[in-house]
Amino acid sequence: MANTTHAQGVYMQQGAAELVVASGGDITVESGGDINAESGGSITLASGADLTLAAGATFSVNGAAQKSVVGGIHTVTAGEAAAHTLDIVTGLTTLTTFIVMVLDTGNNEITVGADITDTTGTLTVADGGAFAVTENYLVHWFAVGV
Amino acid sequence: MADTTHSQGVYLAQGAAELVVASGGDVTVESGGDINAESGGSITLASGADLTLAAGATFSVNGAAQKSVVGGIHTTTSDEATANAVAIVSGLTTIAAIHVQVLDATNNVVTVDADVTEAAGTITIADGVTYNTVAGQLIQWSAIGV
Numbered sequence: 001m002a003n004t005t006h007a008q009g010v011y012m013q014q015g016a017a018e019l020v021v022a023s024g025g026d027i028t029v030e031s032g033g034d035i036n037a038e039s040g041g042s043i044t045l046a047s048g049a050d051l052t053l054a055a056g057a058t059f060s061v062n063g064a065a066q067k068s069v070v071g072g073i074h075t076v077t078a079g080e081a082a083a084h085t086l087d088i089v090t091g092l093t094t095l096t097t098f099i100v101m102v103l104d105t106g107n108n109e110i111t112v113g114a115d116i117t118d119t120t121g122t123l124t125v126a127d128g129g130a131f132a133v134t135e136n137y138l139v140h141w142f143a144v145g146v
Numbered sequence: 147m148a149d150t151t152h153s154q155g156v157y158l159a160q161g162a163a164e165l166v167v168a169s170g171g172d173v174t175v176e177s178g179g180d181i182n183a184e185s186g187g188s189i190t191l192a193s194g195a196d197l198t199l200a201a202g203a204t205f206s207v208n209g210a211a212q213k214s215v216v217g218g219i220h221t222t223t224s225d226e227a228t229a230n231a232v233a234i235v236s237g238l239t240t241i242a243a244i245h246v247q248v249l250d251a252t253n254n255v256v257t258v259d260a261d262v263t264e265a266a267g268t269i270t271i272a273d274g275v276t277y278n279t280v281a282g283q284l285i286q287w288s289a290i291g292v
Contacts, residue, residue, distance in 0.1 A: 009179070012156060017156065018173070019165070019167070019173045020173075021173070021174065021180065022179055023179055024178055025176075025180070026180045026182060027181045027182070028182050029184060029187030029189065030184050031187055035183075035188070035189045035190070036192065037191045037196075038192050039195055040169075040194055041167070041191075041192075041195045042197070042198060043197050044196075044199075044200065045198065046200050047202025048177070048203065050205070050206070051204070051205045052206050053207045053208065055208040057183075066207075068207040068208060068210040069212065070212075070290075071213070071242050071243035071290040072242050073242065073243050091210050099245045101244070101246065103262055104259075107263050108260065108261050108262075108274045108275070109260045109262055140244055142245060146207075
């Protein structure tokens with residue numbers, strides 16, 4: 001909860017056990033600067049707080065560069081069924097990989113033969129082999145990329 | 147490594163090149179406050195450090211909201227084969243999408259028309275018309291959600 005007795009954006013709590021960045025305050029890590037959490041230290045984001053990586057920022061876990069992972073369930077519309085194809089906008093622009101699993105109206109896996117392509121972050125699932133785009137099929141999709 | 151010469155929770159190291167949050171110290175970012183890493187700046191978590199997002203905290207990469215991604219390989223038991231269904235607790239409570247691939251005992255994909263459903267984070271894979279739940283099958287699963 002905010003402490004309204006301080007006018008400064010960044011201040012030290014009495015006793016110096018806590019540095020507070022109040023509303024409107026800021027801690028800036030300039031180029032070459034670093035915030036290090038040593039072993040046993042932690043960074044915690046409370047409910048309602050946000051961690052944002054801007055475009056071009058990198059995020060790695062144990063040396064492995066991480067990408068965005070997004071996904072959802074798309075319910076096939078009548079129009080898509082009539083067109084024999086559907087597009088899913090993933091929100092990413094460059095996909096590293098994707099996975100699609102289609103369930104029929106009885107929740108049975110029915111992906112085999114589906115024609116699946118990606119163009120600049122949009123997944124297209126179309127008729128192929130025995131697979132036909134059918135209204136109310138559920139398209140479960142994952143995409144990894146940037 | 148901890149510097150035990152300071153009794154304060156938060157202090158500036160000699161030369162003021164480093165702000166230290168000692169054991170028991172804290173940096174609190176109140177609502178509206180911010181920590182910004184400019185281009186070239188970094189936030190690093192050492193081995194043993196922890197980054198925690200509480201329920202309700204958000205994490206976005208290049209504008210794409212991130213969710214938890216979990217997965218595993220489940221080996222079907224004889225009891226599950228008898229019951230003709232496998233229930234996998236994903237650890238999530240609300241699933242955005244799932245993917246399931248079943249391999250038989252010789253690692254061949256046999257998912258075909260498996261009946262795949264999800265309720266409150268538990269994924270159930272049951273017999274389909276062709277697909278049969280068999281002991282020793284490997285169910286590779288992944289889920290994205292919160």
